[in-house]
Amino acid sequence: MAVWLTSGLTAPVHAQGAGGQIEGTVRDEQTAVLPGATVTLRNEQTGVTRVAVTDGNGQYRFPALAPGIYGLKIELQGFATAEAKEMTITIGLTLIRDLSMKLQSVSETITVAGTPPVVDTTKAEIAGVITHQQIETLPINSRQYLSLALLMPGTTVDGTRSFFATVNVGGSMTFNGTGNMVDGTINSWAEDGEPRQDVPEDAVEEFKISNSLYKAEFGLATGGMVQVVTKSGTNAIHGDAFEYFRDKALNEKGVFETVKPDYRRHQFGGSAGGPIMPDRMHFYGAFERTQINEFYTVRTGLAQFYSSVEGTFKRPTDRNLYFGRTDWQISNSQNAFARYLQEDELTLCVNCGGTGASTTSFDQDVPRKSLTLGHTWIRGNHQLNDLRFQYAHAGFFGYPSGTQNFTELGAFPTGRTARQTRQYTFPSMTYGSSYDDASLESRWEFRDTYSINLARHELKFGGEYNDMPYIVDDAINYLVGTYTFSQDQFFNPNDPTSITNLKGAQTFTATSAPVTTLHPSKYGVVFMQDDWKARPNLTLNLGLRWERLYGPVNEDLNPNDFPVPLPYVDVSKRGDLNNFGPRAGFAWDVQRDGRTVVRGGYGLYFGHIRTLAAIEEFRNFHRLSISISNPAYPDPYQGRDPASFIVSSSTPNVSIAANDMVQPLSHQVGGGVSRNLGHDFAIHVDAVYNRTYHDYKTRNINAADPVTGLRPLPQFGRIDQIQSTSDLRYRSAYMKFEKRYSHRYQYMLSYTYTNSRDNAPMARVRDAFDPSIEFGPSNGERRHAVVASGSFLLPYDFTLGALWTARTPLPWTATAGRDLNRDTFNTDLVPGTTRNSGSRSLNLAAVNAWRAQNGLAPIAESQIDSSRIDILDARLSKRFTLGGSLKLELLAQAFNLLNAKNLQAQFGSGRITNALSANFASIVSARPNRQGELAVRVIW
Template identity: 35%
Template structure:
């Protein structure tokens, strides 16, 4: 498929979206909630053509419908907020029901009994939305405004509160993205994110595209299973966010959150580094400030809301050599401690306009400016460390139209943009991919120098730009007991990526030499051992499309029984399969197994979904629910880039042999010009290439999701939910070397001598997830609220996106997933105390993560040969994948270590005879579970605030927060190398005991 065909395809898809309603109406979906019921008189007879008006009491927006011939009314697609319901009919007294607080995805059943009377005899009653939704079948949870305001949130990132929902975890480690995995027993790239009804996700890796100011988040819902058919392209969990709108009153706030060195404790790893480098606690200062304002432009019609916040921090990093060492003298002018500033700035502006009683218009603009410096600098290196900017923005326009009282059309349009712009540390940051091919910029990517004690240089730059043009439309029709929804969602996603990795080369020296990054000392360097270079900038264009079409019907079979059936079709084209790519077979060798890219693609992604919810006692307090669905995942752009880079690189590696001391070197590597005046490309490597390709049968991965649950309302604001899940995932990809030698290690010859490795991505990965969730949820009332959630789960897979460890036994890769935390307990709550004091807290307890024990160090008896011709580290004999913390065979590890000591370790005899081992030591052979540091998570965060001043709507609040209050060191990584005596020791950890002070003035 050519780019031209790709664009034509997207135009056809867009035309289909608009044809759903015959009008170009655009609206960002405001919520999935609905209100319905039956209107009767005191005798139980139905009241036909009664007028039902739903009014948003915050902004005056009204929705009007009439009851049908069966007395039923239904108001679909209601935004979260505070509402009243007024019902009028001839010969009856009007009735107004106040106090309806509707959350995202609520299905509110409000039956009404009218009293005989006239229009002057109005009746007003107070009602509330039940704590249990008896018509919903999904598994998940809503985080409401009170929790966002009153619970401690590190960095004011709302998504951290998704962890209040059982089945979510925080096991992923992401550099500048969110690390919440929201369900399904799969990785971060399998989650979905919507903001006001449009995608807030990037296709490069699958992360959330933009952070959102906390003040602009009204509430959000995280689905961990059984989401409806209008949500997709995620085989794991899904999070939908609704932003705040203005009301008829001007309201807003300004705030400042502050941290510094005195409020932040150091981890044991920090302390060890500070002691070794003689730096003491490093400089740390952090300010997070901003505000919001919303109100009317035209009362009851046009409203605005805006939020802004900026986080700026200054830390430091140290380039260090041990005091008194020769290296410390060689590099003295480069060593020291340097500042490390960063900032993240967020802005959101939203305007809502009630054009007519049956039409609403909405516009949102959001932007993020992020700077991060000196990433990867420190210790003994500046090579490959970088400064980065990450600009992001989105424009969203939407329109809601009710052409008939029983029909609502929602359409929405989005243009979004995100890029990462990385430049060598302390040099100008590039802003466009084309700059990396321009000599004017690429001179900033300097020559690098790699000494035994120091790696120094500025040799990494990269720019990736992704935009999204999205249109979606959904039409909801209420017909009797049926709520039918049909829609389409189409995105065109251009993406361009580039890098200058080691563009001007790196010299490697086997000895330390005086060096201060000046021409004088550079000229004096001598006897380089190696020179490497990637001499050609890499720039490639990878556009793609995502198309989805769906229909679903929520059928109220009986007042206590609802059946939801849906069908969704997902289609992805372009970069995901590289079907826009044509190999150049006239100048490049044909890659075995590549096939014709234009024949690639997955057209079979039909996903049925069905759910049942049943109130067995017909009292509105209980619901038994079940769901099943097939959920497809999109293929991330970054994971498929490498095929376009085949044969485009110019990799250079020049090495000199080093003769024994006192003799001339075998070969002198020219310095500072390794090419002796010849063209750089004359030295491109001619060794057999390692290439990458996609399987002709590559398909979108998908998940079968099964859920069964029960919820009960224990009180007006208290509910209990219990859910069981079983998920089976298929067709995620693994990487296979198609050029692996047959009968290896007896035969080392590769089948195709033109290539070294031929790494093919094939849809053969699988996973299995079992989960049991329990949650108590007490909504805010009587001055307190709380949640208590527990998840018992098991997640297994065969190591997706990785090559097999042992081609002779593929089953060795099946085991616990890397993020498999068997037990997770999260407690949260807040209470309003006397004297205007409010206290909130979150306690999290999660069990250990698993790990694998792999090695490339051979032992003569237990591990005489590496069974992988590509040199991949193998599981220690007697173990398989991720058995660490999952009943690993320590006897096998001890036997392997004993075999190393007996046959390989040169200090073995000295150790065994009791003689001091000198520079080495024997390996301990009495390892057991207590030898392994914990990778569990134990954390308590606390929020305390006091209202220092209050007058009418004016309020000054003083806030204190503490994260990891008890100072528990939660280890992030441990040493898993079985050939070291530090095996099992922790190597890095989370921050401990972060204190924060804040002031917030609201009006």
């Protein structure tokens, strides 16, 4: 007979990299340990089995498990067979399952069932997992699974760029501060640090968000970490085919649209998986294509000046995603996998709209592909080796909107350079595009980790090596250049007279020649980790990581490449060799019952340096930058050709890397408490402090003295030095209520309080003589954020899912609209104000005094637009059984269901911050109003 029990011996989980683990102790009814018992583990989806024998302490262990559902069977002569079923392993977790065996009197099986606990009593890490159930049942805009990362506290997208699917996690307030991994290998651009590739939603099993205090095996991030595990096939042939459809008939008119523009979106594809050899080898593949015919609106609020460029314009987008994976259980102790991922994307007029005319931005062609191989070797009950290899190749081609894409790097035919148009920048509008940037990068990654389990110590040793070739063409702002004007005025690009009559040119900038630069980089790591069970209810997570990023600080610069010695450069002093990052944390099971845990810890983390950060140093004298204050107009070169103008100009501008430039580092301190409030319901409260130093900033160290007008080195103009001088102070409190899926429903409610201040990492110092004016609220700081989500399986196979997001406004900076310090950059603050004080503590009296001085009317507090977010998304689906395993699912989604007005001013765009604009402080772009989507899926 079978006896079903609810396990009261389930202990919580602890991190084990991307793979999970099941372990435990087998005892008899008198609690004596039982060595020599045969333990068989079976993945209930793939049929893969592994066998172990309990050791002298009655313990067994199955490491390196893929996320999934598992069952255990324990056999020992003279005892009734014991089983444990429906054990769910999620990414990076170990489930402790202790079992008791009875003396055999009749043929019987003791079966224990249960779900993983919602409170983790063995790790200091502040983290959470987005499960496959959430991905399947919650509304997801554009089928972009990573958007569900925002369910977790301590996450935003406000410090990111719109180019790539990404998220800010923990103390990451820049677009490259978060680490990204897929299937145990790095998924980040070397060029900029953002996620390199997207994964089809159908191919994502689950992903983990680590806000802070993650272990020593992970790094290259000053904020948090995102780890994705992809799907594998099972013993059953399964898959789906789908079409998601949107049309303007399903949408509401946008905030700034007078008529509803044409719009149509098709997103279609499918997946399939199954056995190659049942119980041994499986395959899984997925494909997804997105075709968007959408429109954007240019609105300056000054139709009397810019009506010729305002309106609604077409912007098509095409994207293909390909995924393929094979898993092979070679033997009871070895398994391997191979995974291929490809993404091809073409987006037109990136970031167009708002105050940017239809010619202002650029088109973007981004092909990407990667191959990852993995091999895991289990050596007995106590040792494990995990090997990963990755080859990735990615290209980025950005070029003026509406022109031809040139993909041959190093070639600059006339057709390529002639496609740029002069850019005109006014307080309330920008026209023209001189953007031309193309790059190719590769990544060869080798990663190996060896684990040893010694009684109360779980030890890990490992390392990795990355070789990243990189080549880039840069013809940005080539010759035609950019004019910046101090006042709004009539402009019509189709009327040569209006262009000739423009007045108030403040600055002109350009570059002298296109250049091709080779700039490879390398990354190496060695780490050790000890998870020590110091007491039965106290676990210590101790680790040490050393890493070395070679290349971005220009150790390979050859000073002899330049006709004139570069000032302040000593390559022999470069290199960052002392990046030792200790990490220590604890988890305390207060009452030894697995219901309440107190955790805390400290870690030192080293982050990514953009390959592009100091690349201009290689281009000195091969390409010169032109910066003219109070230029002649319309001919900045005053009758000469650009080459002779450059020769006759007084002094060259140069760019150099500081000799002490290093990787950014962050000190992370965190702690919190979790309480199990029921079988699958818990509350988690945490506090995080992140102090990040040494991200780069650009500062002119040869600025002219404001009194004498003299420069320290008069033979040069600007000397832009890339310095490791940024400083970020992130303080945050997280609260999360979590109900895992059971009894046909799940939900999560999270709250984040954030106070983050910095000195504008990765930006140019506004005042070379007073860098302190930069310090203020971080660009991505929203003081309060609430996110609620849930899904419910209703009668008749209906499923309802919903997601509500509310976030307070972003800060912003009031700029003067004039080059007050005469550095040829029009970024100076309004006198009497501070950076990012908008929507915080803006000195409006100082703004209005400045406007009055320039003949403009005052601005009232009520005229300042808010960038707060209030969005409710919903999803309703119904499944029909067509026969056997074949099902039909009809689905409807509504994004911004309540049609709330959400003005958008993210990452420095969308809001008019120039105080000389008549529409100062207004936001001229918005998130979409209500959009509907219909879908059909065939599932088998």
